[in-house]
Amino acid sequence: MQRFMLFLSVCLLHGVPLEGITAEPMRIGIIGLDTSHVVAFTRILNDRSSKDHVPGGRVVAAFKGGSDDVVSSYTRVDTFTKQLKDDYGVEIVDSIETLCLKVDAILLESVDGRPHLDQAKPVIAAGKPLFIDKPMAASLQDVIEIFRLAHEAGVPCFSSSSLRYYPSLLALQKMPIGELKGAISYGPCTLEPHHPDLFWYGVHPSEALFAVMGTGCQTVSRVHSSSTDIVSGVWNNGNTGVLYGLRTGHARYKVTLFGSEGIAEQQGGGNYVPLVREIIQFFQTGHPPVSVRETVELFAFMQAADISKAQQGRSVDIPTLIKAHGGAWLLSPSP
Secondary structure, eight states: OHHHHHHHHHHHHTTOOOTTOOOOOEEEEEEOOOSHHHHHHHHHHHOTTSTTOOOSEEEEEEEOOOOTTOHHHHTTHHHHHHHHHHHHOOEEESOHHHHHHHOSEEEEOOSOSTTHHHHHHHHHHTTOOEEEOSSSOSSHHHHHHHHHHHHHHTOOEEEOOGGGGOHHHHHHTTSOOSSEEEEEEEEEOOOOTTSOHHHHTTHHHHHHHHHHHOSOEEEEEEEEOSSEEEEEEEETTSOEEEEEEEOSSOOOOEEEEEESSOEEEOOOOOOSHHHHHHHHHHHHHOOOSSOHHHHHHHHHHHHHHHHHHHTTTOOEEHHHHHHHTTOGGGGSSOO
């Protein structure tokens, strides 16, 4: 992208016609090859023959990563690494610092959220736009610290689940139900012992809940059983949002909205393509499509659920929790 901008400047300086000139795809690097997302995202970006192709970026290099104590990481990382190398010609490098020298922007994809802060630091130091896949980190404190470092360095950074951009969820938000009063979001909520309970898969229906409810969550309480979690949030306008996490049988993602004039249910699902499209636009513009405040509240909601569970369902105050984890600067009107 930098090379293209230099070329474009020279053309303008010398009066060269710009018709037919198109930008080179951004060179994209990946950190962490232990999730199926890396293959899916690379196919969407690199395979121009695919009906799902999103132009504007190309994955050219990657850092393998991996976690020895997470089953879904160490059992899959070699397979996904081989796929990227053999099927898409992606160069595998031996450090994040080397990766940053070869690319214009970074997808941080490590399935384990614990190393995300340490993996993000060299990317932020290199000034590369950064997308962080779910979960953004394995603690609220790390989420806030990543955003603090990025903010202070002036580096664009955002995180999101693909559910936020499902066409079916976007269509739901346009339904004529009057003034929004509340929502229920449900979906799979399998657990992983190294992460707070909702961070692993509950992050997806939680993201969908915040996509429709927005910021302003004030308190959170949780009811837990071996098969189900019910996490309730109260927003500052009196609206209520409920996450229903499921761990038995078949569970799909769905949101129901409650309005002053009606009720509407999400119809259908979606795929990764809209999220990848948002990521490319973010890389090109430097403007995150999801605010820092909303993402921090989302992770505070999920961490508060663990605290409430440990305290037999006691209500947890979200602004207080954010402040306690270094996020007081986020509670001003500007972030």
